[in-house]
Amino acid sequence: MADYDLAIIGGGLNGVSIARDAAGRGLRVILLEQGDLGAGASSATSRLIHGDLAVLERRGFLRVRAALAERDTWLRIAPHLVRPMRFAIPAHSDERPPWLLRAGLVLYDRLASRRGLPASATIDVTHHPVGNALKRPFGTAFEYSDCVVDDSRLVIANAVDAAERGADIRTGARCVRADRTDIWRLAAIDRGHRQVITARALVNATGAWTASVAETVLRRPPPNMGAVQISQIVVRRLFDTDGVYVFQNTDRRLIFASPYERDFTLIGTVGHAFKGDPAIVAMAATDVTYLCDAANRYFRERVEPSDVIRTISGANMVINPARRARDGAMSFDAGRGKAPLLTIFGGDVTTSRLRAERAVAKLSPFYPMSPHWTAKAPLPGGDFVWTRFDAEIEAARERWPFLTEAQAQRLFSAYGSRLADILGDAKSRDELGAGFGPELTAAEVRYLMTREWARFPDDILWRRSKLGLTMPPVDRDALAAFMATPVS
Ligand SMILES: Cc1cc2nc3c(=O)[nH]c(=O)nc-3n(C[C@H](O)[C@H](O)[C@H](O)COP(=O)(O)OP(=O)(O)OC[C@H]3O[C@@H](n4cnc5c(N)ncnc54)[C@H](O)[C@@H]3O)c2cc1C
Numbered sequence: 001m002a003d004y005d006l007a008i009i010g011g012g013l014n015g016v017s018i019a020r021d022a023a024g025r026g027l028r029v030i031l032l033e034q035g036d037l038g039a040g041a042s043s044a045t046s047r048l049i050h051g052d053l054a055v056l057e058r059r060g061f062l063r064v065r066a067a068l069a070e071r072d073t074w075l076r077i078a079p080h081l082v083r084p085m086r087f088a089i090p091a092h093s094d095e096r097p098p099w100l101l102r103a104g105l106v107l108y109d110r111l112a113s114r115r116g117l118p119a120s121a122t123i124d125v126t127h128h129p130v131g132n133a134l135k136r137p138f139g140t141a142f143e144y145s146d147c148v149v150d151d152s153r154l155v156i157a158n159a160v161d162a163a164e165r166g167a168d169i170r171t172g173a174r175c176v177r178a179d180r181t182d183i184w185r186l187a188a189i190d191r192g193h194r195q196v197i198t199a200r201a202l203v204n205a206t207g208a209w210t211a212s213v214a215e216t217v218l219r220r221p222p223p224n225m226g227a228v229q230i231s232q233i234v235v236r237r238l239f240d241t242d243g244v245y246v247f248q249n250t251d252r253r254l255i256f257a258s259p260y261e262r263d264f265t266l267i268g269t270v271g272h273a274f275k276g277d278p279a280i281v282a283m284a285a286t287d288v289t290y291l292c293d294a295a296n297r298y299f300r301e302r303v304e305p306s307d308v309i310r311t312i313s314g315a316n317m318v319i320n321p322a323r324r325a326r327d328g329a330m331s332f333d334a335g336r337g338k339a340p341l342l343t344i345f346g347g348d349v350t351t352s353r354l355r356a357e358r359a360v361a362k363l364s365p366f367y368p369m370s371p372h373w374t375a376k377a378p379l380p381g382g383d384f385v386w387t388r389f390d391a392e393i394e395a396a397r398e399r400w401p402f403l404t405e406a407q408a409q410r411l412f413s414a415y416g417s418r419l420a421d422i423l424g425d426a427k428s429r430d431e432l433g434a435g436f437g438p439e440l441t442a443a444e445v446r447y448l449m450t451r452e453w454a455r456f457p458d459d460i461l462w463r464r465s466k467l468g469l470t471m472p473p474v475d476r477d478a479l480a481a482f483m484a485t486p487v488s
């Protein structure tokens with residue numbers, strides 16, 4: 001008998017979503033991630049939970065409707081990680097005509113159930129806060145509702161839920177070989193130790209590594225596809241409103257400028273075909289200039305490449321790199337006497353839960369399993385109604401009065417109701433132990449190490465939080481020393 005029903009290679013959003021779904025249906029699951037969870041493309045998305053206006057423009061109405069239904073699902077199951085926002089598209093005389101934008105947004109509203117989210121509207125930006133950050137020529141903008149997600153934390157939340165439902169999540173565990181008979185026999189280097197694991201079925205969810213894993217680990221012909229990289233830039237905060245700007249660029253692409261970690265703005269995305277090692281995806285200087293130029297067409301305050309605080313890049317596989325589309329793909333291979341193999345890559349964050357549900361359903365002829373369930377069960381910390389987000393933060397401040405409003409906002413957005421597991425009955429900030437920078441405490445670090453697989457400072461500073469943006473080097477060193485000290 002095999003050790004597991006299902007082995008998954010890759011701890012990006014696709015891998016952890018499948019692990020969550022399958023574990024909750026009663027399968028014995030193991031997930032192998034060579035580095036940290038979400039360290040690949042899944043931490044470099046545009047962070048949008050949306051129907052996607054670009055797809056609407058290509059008349060993909062059914063896809064938009066399905067994605068908007070998923071938007072509702074995310075608000076229900078991850079109200080701490082997914083936040084509704086108003087998105088504003090300034091009308092530009094050289095771009096799509098205003099009537100087209102307005103008509104498109106009315107259709108977008110209609111394709112959504114819009115439970116509780118306000119409808120689209122035309123705004124006069126000369127008298128609206130949205131206009132404060134814009135250059136003078138803009139008079140009209142169109143506002144609509146969509147959502148923004150913390151992509152890296154969504155990966156972690158799925159992994160935590162999977163683990164709590166019995167999945168064995170291994171980080172720092174690289175799958176180096178997979179032999180197929182009627183079961184899979186995998187060899188993994190798990191934190192320096194070679195291990196053999198057997199499983200009845202295998203998922204290759206290795207993102208930009210999919211082809212190389214197929215060739216070198218599974219020793220099968222690689223799927224016919226190419227890699228695409230996407231990149232974004234982080235700059236100082238360019239506007240005061242709590243919404244997202246959508247800019248029509250000269251090449252018709254839509255560029256998003258979103259509030260990022262309170263003091264910053266995230267601008268993206270730019271994409272092109274990618275060749276090379278997916279572990280080192282760097283943003284080209286021309287791409288940085290492209291995004292700065294796009295922002296400078298609209299924002300009053302100029303952004304130069306030298307203002308860029310951080311670049312964020314990731315690569316993934318796509319069927320057709322020339323289209324730069326982020327369409328995902330799934331293939332399933334099973335035959336008499338051959339253990340099943342599922343290959344999955346790409347696809348956006350919005351539809352990741354649904355994709356995982358469909359992927360696991362493909363295994364249903366092979367195992368008894370309970371019906372799909374993930375659309376109704378909250379992710380860890382998300383057991384409250386999204387409209388109570390602000391009230392929950394207020395409640396957190398009453399319970400832990402030493403938290404500033406900004407701290408309560410950051411912590412609650414990251415952990416939701418699980419915040420109690422970090423702060424416990426603490427009455428003061430001092431009870432949370434040593435501090436690393438103005439925000440991070442030993443209590444939070446310990447939680448991240450014991451409950452969320454954090455091993456190294458970057459796991460905390462760039463994925464489980466974005467505190468790397470503000471943490472001074474001396475505090476990073478202290479954090480590294482703290483994390484390297486064995487817990488007594
Ligand atoms: C061009 C493009 C644009 C996109 N734009 C958007 C967007 O606007 N909005 C959006 O929501 N999404 C977007 N996406 C989707 C998003 O970036 C990811 O595709 C999605 O998060 C799913 O990622 P993944 O799990 O397939 O891959 P990844 O997150 O890259 O995960 C793969 C994991 O496999 C691990 N791995 C590799 N080899 C091994 C091995 N041998 N053993 C163990 N582990 C291994 C890697 O370390 C990595 O962590 C875009 C994607 C592309 C390609």
